[in-house]
Amino acid sequence: MVNLPIYLDNNATTRTDPRVVAAMLPFFAEFYGNAASRGHSFGWAAEEAVAKARAQVAGLIGADPREIVWTSGATESDNLALKGVMERYADKGDHLVTVTTEHKAVLDAAKRLEAAGHRVTYLGVDGQGRIDLNALEDALTDRTVLVSIMMGSNEIGTLQPIAEIGALCRARGVLFHTDATQCVGKMPVNVQYLPVDMMSFTAHKMHGPKGIGALYVRRRAPRVRLSAQMDGGGHEQGMRSGTLNVPGIVGFGQTSEICQNELADPLNGEQAHLTRLRDRLIRGILGAIDGTTLNGHPTERLPHNANIAFEGVEGDALLTALPEVALSTGSACSSESVEPSYVLRALGMSDARAYSSVRFGVSRFTTDEEIDYVLGRLPDAVARLRRLSAARTPALAGSAGPPETSLVGTRTA
Numbered sequence: 306m307v308n309l310p311i312y313l314d315n316n317a318t319t320r321t322d323p324r325v326v327a328a329m330l331p332f333f334a335e336f337y338g339n340a341a342s343r344g345h346s347f348g349w350a351a352e353e354a355v356a357k358a359r360a361q362v363a364g365l366i367g368a369d370p371r372e373i374v375w376t377s378g379a380t381e382s383d384n385l386a387l388k389g390v391m392e393r394y395a396d397k398g399d400h401l402v403t404v405t406t407e408h409k410a411v412l413d414a415a416k417r418l419e420a421a422g423h424r425v426t427y428l429g430v431d432g433q434g435r436i437d438l439n440a441l442e443d444a445l446t447d448r449t450v451l452v453s454i455m456m457g458s459n460e461i462g463t464l465q466p467i468a469e470i471g472a473l474c475r476a477r478g479v480l481f482h483t484d485a486t487q488c489v490g491k492m493p494v495n496v497q498y499l500p501v502d503m504m505s506f507t508a509h510k511m512h513g514p515k516g517i518g519a520l521y522v523r524r525r526a527p528r529v530r531l532s533a534q535m536d537g538g539g540h541e542q543g544m545r546s547g548t549l550n551v552p553g554i555v556g557f558g559q560t561s562e563i564c565q566n567e568l569a570d571p572l573n574g575e576q577a578h579l580t581r582l583r584d585r586l587i588r589g590i591l592g593a594i595d596g597t598t599l600n601g602h603p604t605e606r607l608p609h610n611a612n613i614a615f616e617g618v619e620g621d622a623l624l625t626a627l628p629e630v631a632l633s634t635g636s637a638c639s640s641e642s643v644e645p646s647y648v649l650r651a652l653g654m655s656d657a658r659a660y661s662s663v664r665f666g667v668s669r670f671t672t673d674e675e676i677d678y679v680l681g682r683l684p685d686a687v688a689r690l691r692r693l694s695a696a697r698t699p700a701l702a703g704s705a706g707p708p709e710t711s712l713v714g715t716r717t718a
C-alpha cells in the first residue's frame with residue numbers, strides 16, 4: 306500500500322527531514338537569543354549554534370567556514386553574487402556572461418544589471434541543455450568581470466561542465482559564480498577541487514527549512530570581494546546585514562551534516578537511491594508509453610530529476626488527471642497568459658512539445674512503491690487524454706495544442 310498523495314515535486318522544494326525539525330525546535334522557544342548579542346548567555350548559545358552550523362554547511366562543500374555567507378535562500382544568494390560583484394569590480398569592467406536557461410533569480414538579476422548600464426551576454430544551449438565551451442570562450446572580453454552558469458538545471462536536470470567552465474574563467478582572470486542549488490546535498494560538490502569562486506545553494510532543496518540559504522565566497526586564490534546588497538549592522542563580514550535566522554541556520558547545518566553522511570555510499574547512499582528511482586521512472590515511462598521522450602541530457606543530469614514530454618498531451622491536463630501525485634509542468638505562467646517554458650524553448654523545442662512536458666523529482670523519502678504506483682497510473686491517463694484531444698480537435702490528433710483555457714498556475718522552482 307502506498308500513502309497518497311505522492312510527492313514528486315522535489316525540484317521545487319523538499320520535505321523537511323524530521324531530524325532537522327528536531328534540531329531546530331529548541332532554537333525557537335528556548336535558545337532564542339540574537340547571535341550578535343555579546344553580553345549574555347542567550348546570545349552566546351545562539352552564536353555557538355551558528356558557528357557549529359557554519360562548519361557543518363562548509364564541511365558539506367569542502368569550504369572554510371569563513372567562506373559561508375548566510376542569506377534568505379538561493380534567490381538572494383544569486384542576487385548578491387551577481388549584483389555584489391558587478392558593483393564591486395566596476396573599475397575592472399562591466400560585462401557579465403550567463404545562459405538563457407538559468408533560474409530567474411540569475412536572469413532577472415542580470416536584467417536589472419543591464420538596466421543599470423552593465424552589458425550581459427546570454428549564451429544559448431544545445432538540444433540537451435549544455436553550453437558550448439567555445440562560445441563561452443568567444444564571449445569573454447577584457448571587460449568581462451563575471452560568468453554565472455548553473456551547475457544543474459532545476460527544470461530539465463542537465464548538468465553543465467562546471468570544472469571546464471571554471472578552468473576557462475581562471476585562465477582568463479574572470480570570476481565564476483555557479484547556482485548549485487539542485488546539486489548540493491544530492492551529489493558530491495567540493496569547492497577544493499572545483500574552480501568556482503562563488504556558489505549559491507539553499508536548505509529547502511535538501512530537506513532543510515525554507516528561508517535560509519548560503520553564498521559560498523572564495524577567500525583565497527582569488528579572494529572575492531562583494532558590495533553588500535543589504536546594509537545594516539554589518540553582519541556576515543559586512544556582506545549581508547540582518548539578524549541571523551538562528552533556527553533556520555541550525556536546520557541548514559543539521560541537513561548538511563545528514564547529507565554529507567548519507568550521500569556517497571556507492572550502494573546504499575542517497576545519490577544511488579535517487580539515481581535508481583529516477584531511472585526506474587524514466588525506463589518505466591519510456592518503455593510503456595509510446596510518444597514519450599526524455600528532455601535534457603541522457604546521462605549528464607541530476608540524480609533526482611526527470612523531465613518527460615508526452616506527445617499529444619498537455620502537461621497541465623496530465624497533472625489534473627493525476628491529482629494524487631504532486632508533479633509540475635515546465636510552464637511558468639504570468640497573470641495574463643500561459644507561456645511555454647523558456648528553458649524548454651531554449652533547447653529548440655516546439656511549443657507543442659514544451660507544453661506536453663512534465664517534471665518529476667524524487668527524493669530521499671521517495672519509495673519504489675510510489676514510483677510503481679505512478680507507473681501504473683500514467684499509461685491509462687495518457688491514453689485517455691490523447692483520446693479526448695483527438696475527439697475534440699481531430700486535426701490536432703497526435704500533437705498537443707496550446708492550452709485553450711487559463712490553467713491553474715504551476716511554477717517551476
Ligand SMILES: *Cc1c(COP(=O)(O)O)cnc(C)c1O
Binds near residue numbers: 317
Ligand atoms: C529553488 C532554486 C532557486 C531559488 O531558491 P530559493 O531558496 O527558493 O530562493 C534558485 N536556483 C535554483 C537552481 C533553484 O532550484
